Amino acid sequence: MLRDQEIVSRFCEAGHLVDPTVVSYIQEKGDPALIQTILKSLSVNCTVVLPSHIPSLTQRRDGIRFTADPILEVIEGMEGSAGPVRQIEDYASLFRNRYDTLGSLIRKRTGSIPVEALIRSSRFRDSDVTIIGIVLDVKTTAKGHRIIELEDPTGIIPVLFNSGRDGFADAERIVPDEVIGVRGKLSPDAGLFYADQLLRPDIPIQHAPYTPHQSGKAVFISDIHIGSDTFLEDPWERFCDWISAEDDISYLLVAGDLVDGIGIYPGQEKELTIQNIYEQYDRLGEMLATLPSRLRIVLAPGNHDVVRGAEPQPAIPAEFRSAYTPNCTFVENPCAVSIQGVRVLMYHGRSIDDLISLIPGARYEAPSEMMEAMLKRRHLAPSYGRRTPVLATEQDRLIIDPVPEILHTGHVHITGISRYRGVLSVNAGAWQGQTAFQKQMNINPTPGQAIIIDLERMEPQVCDFLSK
Numbered sequence: 001m002l003r004d005q006e007i008v009s010r011f012c013e014a015g016h017l018v019d020p021t022v023v024s025y026i027q028e029k030g031d032p033a034l035i036q037t038i039l040k041s042l043s044v045n046c047t048v049v050l051p052s053h054i055p056s057l058t059q060r061r062d063g064i065r066f067t068a069d070p071i072l073e074v075i076e077g078m079e080g081s082a083g084p085v086r087q088i089e090d091y092a093s094l095f096r097n098r099y100d101t102l103g104s105l106i107r108k109r110t111g112s113i114p115v116e117a118l119i120r121s122s123r124f125r126d127s128d129v130t131i132i133g134i135v136l137d138v139k140t141t142a143k144g145h146r147i148i149e150l151e152d153p154t155g156i157i158p159v160l161f162n163s164g165r166d167g168f169a170d171a172e173r174i175v176p177d178e179v180i181g182v183r184g185k186l187s188p189d190a191g192l193f194y195a196d197q198l199l200r201p202d203i204p205i206q207h208a209p210y211t212p213h214q215s216g217k218a219v220f221i222s223d224i225h226i227g228s229d230t231f232l233e234d235p236w237e238r239f240c241d242w243i244s245a246e247d248d249i250s251y252l253l254v255a256g257d258l259v260d261g262i263g264i265y266p267g268q269e270k271e272l273t274i275q276n277i278y279e280q281y282d283r284l285g286e287m288l289a290t291l292p293s294r295l296r297i298v299l300a301p302g303n304h305d306v307v308r309g310a311e312p313q314p315a316i317p318a319e320f321r322s323a324y325t326p327n328c329t330f331v332e333n334p335c336a337v338s339i340q341g342v343r344v345l346m347y348h349g350r351s352i353d354d355l356i357s358l359i360p361g362a363r364y365e366a367p368s369e370m371m372e373a374m375l376k377r378r379h380l381a382p383s384y385g386r387r388t389p390v391l392a393t394e395q396d397r398l399i400i401d402p403v404p405e406i407l408h409t410g411h412v413h414i415t416g417i418s419r420y421r422g423v424l425s426v427n428a429g430a431w432q433g434q435t436a437f438q439k440q441m442n443i444n445p446t447p448g449q450a451i452i453i454d455l456e457r458m459e460p461q462v463c464d465f466l467s468k
Contacts, residue, residue, distance in 0.1 A: 002027055010035050011049055016042065018049040019213070025054065050213070072251070072296040072329055075336040075343065090392040091384075095134060095177075098396040099152065102179035102378055103132045105201035105401075112181060116154035119190050131157070131193065132181040138174055146171045150182065150193075159184075159193045170198050173373070175358045178382040201378035203421040209405040212340040212455050218251035219243060220451045222348070222410025223430035225304065226284045227274035228260035230433040235448035235465040236287070239431075242465065244292055249452070251339050252295050255410040255428060256302025256348030258284055258316070264304050271436070277306055278320065285323025297328045298337055302348035302411065307333075310389040311350070311381060312397040334380055334398065342405045342455050349409030349427065351381035351388040358383060364443050368418035371407055371425035375400065405458070413438070413445035417460050424458055426451050 004023050011018040016039075026034055038054055046053065106112070112130045133150035140146055146161040146168070159182050161171035174180065181199030186192075221239075225231055243249055259280035260272060274280045288297055299316065306320060307313045313333040321330065331337060334347035355370045356362040362370060374380055380398040381388045390398070400407075406424045413430035429449040438445060448466030453459065 002030065002032060007035065011039070014039050016046060016049050022049050022054065072298065073338045074329065074331055075338050093394045094390075094392055094396050096153070097394065098379070098399065099132075099134050099179055101396065101399050101401060102201045103152075103181075105378060106132050106179070106181040106199050110181065110183070110199065114154040115150070115152045115157050118186055118193075119155065119157065125186055125188065125190075128183060128185060128196070130181050130183045130199070131159075132179070132199075133157075135174055135176050135178050135180060138176055146174070148174055150180070157193050158191075159195050161195045161198070165196070167198060171195070173359050174198070175355070175377075175383045177384045178377045178379065200376050202376050203378075203403055203423060205421060207403055207422045209422040209424075209458065210341055210343070211405075211458055212342060214340065214456065215248065216251075216340050216455045217246070217249045218253060218339055218342075218344075218453050218455060219249055220253050220255070220406075220408050220426050220428050220453065221431070222255040222408075222428035223257040223302070223413055223432060224254065224259070224284065225257055225430065225432040226259045226287070227272050227280040228432050228435075229271050229273050230435055231260075231273070232431050232433055232448055232466070236431050238465040239448075239450055239463075240287070240290060242463070243295070243450075244290075247294075250294065250296060251298070252291070253298045253337070253339075253344065253346060253408060254300065255346050255408050256300050256333055257304040257410065257430075258299060258301065259305060260432075261304040261306065265437070281306070281316070281320040282323040285321070285325075285328075288328060289323070289325050293325065293327050295327060296339070298331055298346070299328060300331050300333045300335055300346045300348065302333065303350050308391075310391040312391065312393075313348075336404065340455050342458075343402070344406045344408055345400065345404035346408045347380045349411035351383070352409070352412055354381070354383050354386040354388055357386070364412050364414060364441075366416060367409070367412050367414055367427040368416035368425050371409060371416070371427060372418060372420045375407065375420050375423055375425070406453070413443070413447065415446045415449050415451070415462060417451065417462070424453070424460065426453070426460060 007023050007026050008018055042053060110130050112132045115131055118124050118131060133152040136149040136151050138148050144163040148159050150157055150159050161168060182195045183197040184193055184195040262277045274283060301307045301313045301316055303309055315330040315332050336343055336345050352367055352370045355373050378400045381390060384390055409427045415429040416427040418425045428451055429446040431447060433447055434445055450463045452461050452463055
């Protein structure tokens with residue numbers, strides 16, 4: 001395969017700069033002769049080689065690149081299938097991969113030493129040092145201080161965050177199983193580490209999101225819940241009429257809970273209008289088939305869908321897709337897709353329940369704050385063993401790496417939009433009215449809303465279809 005530096009050098013030698021999209025296209029083709037073909041077609045005044053300079057290609061707005069047969073690129077989903085979990089040791093590689101990957105992001109900003117070396121070597125006793133590990137446990141003392149147990153591959157050490165220090169509010173938001181770095185000093189008896197600064201993997205401050213050079217719009221929704229007696233059919237019809245009339249919309253992304261499912265919770269059968277799971281998916285397929293074929297529709301599963309509950313979740317199985325048109329793409333949860341070069345990380349968002357229960361002041365009414373919490377931790381579901389089941393895999397598939405331009409979630413049925421260090425977070429609402437469970441929990445959803453994003457300017461807009 002041609003290396004990107006080699007491709008760029010070839011064009012530079014000929015006196016031209018080259019667009020990254022062209023470099024990626026040549027890498028995909030793997031044909032060195034293509035470079036010479038492109039060079040021969042360029043005019044003398046050409047400074048930057050753009051996709052429009054590639055012979056025989058027609059510019060299309062659909063897909064990641066300008067190709068004769070436009071496609072939407074699925075960058076990353078599950079790799080292969082995982083076997084059954086037989087023992088607790090099956091999770092060792094998962095957490096080791098989490099520690100290695102996220103720990104390396106922290107080490108890019110600071111040096112660190114292993115816990116064992118810190119405890120056993122006297123030369124670190126009077127020095128400010130940094131340790132990196134996974135949070136085993138979190139406790140609050142009677143005086144309001146925060147004590148965490150931090151583990152790395154060499155050992156475990158308790159870490160004290162003093163409530164009187166600056167930045168303590170950040171320490172209050174530490175959750176079990178996240179990877180953090182702590183800068184501070186070891187106590188004289190080597191039994192406690194006094195924290196001065198908390199470090200997270202986080203989004204780099206200098207992160208610059210990619211923006212495409214051509215216009216295009218994408219619509220983000222979630223939680224359709226076909227089959228539920230609270231499905232909002234009239235707002236959905238208004239949405240379909242609207243998106244069909246908007247010629248500049250090329251993509252529709254749905255972040256899970258496509259249908260209401262069967263047996264998701266006790267007594268659910270009393271709240272269903274479609275009692276058969278196949279019929280639920282067929283009905284959704286028929287509804288999506290009424291939309292223009294120009295739309296690239298991306299469908300991810302959620303905790304109400306027919307796939308397993310443990311994350312990462314596989315795509316909806318083929319036997320449930322018979323009613324769907326070719327412009328529908330089924331992806332995993334989570335999954336990264338690229339639309340016109342804009343990287344979108346789709347995740348249904350079940351872990352928002354866990355983060356709200358763990359982070360002081362967190363509310364369902366502000367889901368974008370929980371998405372920011374994911375980005376700071378560079379992980380979609382940092383805490384294990386709560387409401388979000390996680391599958392044992394060799395690689396932690398819920399790590400946020402690389403950084404996306406858009407993080408798209410759902411699950412809580414409440415619209416939320418925010419920006420954090422160049423990442424646009426979008427939590428789409430739902431197409432289901434308030435359920436009995438939401439009434440019990442005093443959760444007020446924002447149904448019947450879609451979020452449209454101008455990909456060239458990365459500007460979001462909420463469109464409300466609940467009222468006529």
